[in-house]
Amino acid sequence: MRVCVIGTGYVGLVTGACLAHIGHHVICVDNNEEKVKLMKSGQSPIYEPGLSEIMQAASEAGKLEFTSDLAAGVEHGEILFIAVGTPALPNGDSDTRYVEAVARGIGANLKGGYKVIVNKSTVPIGSGDWVRMIVLDGVAERQMSLVGAGGVSGEEATAKIAAEFDVVSNPEFLREGSAVYDTFNPDRIVLGSNSKRGIEMMQELYTPIVERQFAEDKSLPNVPVVVTDVNSAEMIKYAANAFLATKISFINEVANICDRVGGDITQVAKGIGLDSRIGNKFLQAGIGWGGSCFPKDVLALIHTADDYGYEAQLLKSTVSVNERQRAIAIEKL
Structure with missing residues (x-):
C-alpha cells in the first residue's frame, strides 16, 4: 500500500520505517530540510535499536523515501499518518497547533481519490471530528481559487472531497528504546472510526503485523485488533x-x-x-x-x-x- 507519514519524530519515523520494512511504499514528510537530508543519507536523527538498519534496507529497496514536500506526500499516500508532537501546555492541555497545521495542509493538497487520514499523534479526546473539520477548512481555502477561476462552486467541490476521506484514530504504544520491537510485537492494535472502508484499509495495512510475520515469536496467536469509535480509541x-x-x-x-x-x-x-x-x-x-x-x-x-x-x-x-x-x-x- 502507499503510505505517507507526516512528522519524523520518534513515533513518525519508527512507524514509517517499520511499515516500509513490511512491504509498503512509504514517504515520510518533514518540514525540517536538514533533517530530511540526514535521513536521505541513511542516517536516523534519533537513536532506536534496529531503526537505522531498517531505514537503510527499506530505502535501498525503494520502499522508503523522505521529503519536505507535503503535496507530494499527500498525493502519494492512500493512507496519511499525522505523527507530529502534541506537547503539554502550562494548564495541562495538549498543544495541538502542529496537528492543526498538518490537517489543514492535507486538506489544501487533497486532489481526489479516497484517503484515510490517521491520527497517530496523542490528541485530546474528541479530536477526530475536529481533524475532519480542519481538513475541510484546508479544502475550502484551496477551492477559493477554483471559484475565482470560474470553476465549480466552493461548496460543491468541498462536499465532493469530504466524501473522499475518512479519519481514523490509531494510537501508538511504543516504549523508547524498544519502539521497533514494540511495532512488530504489539500487545494490540487500536483502530477508531465509524468508517467501515477506513477500518478495512487499516486492517489490510497491518495484516503482516497482525499475523506476526515479523514478530520475534511467529507461533503466537494473531495480534488482537480493537475496533471502536474515535473517542474510545483516543x-x-x-x-x-x-x-x-x-x-x-x-x-x-x-x-x-x-x-x-x-x-x-x-x-x-x-x-x-x-x-x-x-x-x-x-x-x-x-x-x-x-x-x-x-x-x-x-x-x-x-x-x-x-x-x-x-x-x-x-x-x-x-x-x-x-x-x-x-x-x-x-x-x-
Missing part, C-alpha cells in the same frame, strides 16, 4: 498511560509504608506481582514516573475531566504521590 491511549502511572505511584506509596513498618518492598512487589490479576510489570519502587508521555498524558486526562465537570481524584492523587516521591528520595540521600 481514551484508550490516555487511560493506558494513566493506569501505568497510577500503578507506579501505588507501589511507591506501599514502599514508603514498608520503610516505616519494616517491610521489604522488593519482596512485597514480588508477592503481589505473582497475582495474575495484578502482574509484575511497573511494580519497581523508585523515584517515580516521568519521561515524555506519562506526565503529559496524565495531566491531559485530568484536564479533560475538569473540562467536563468531573474531578479525577485518583489521577490527581497519582500526580501528588509522584511529586512527593522525588522529595522523599532526596531526603534519603
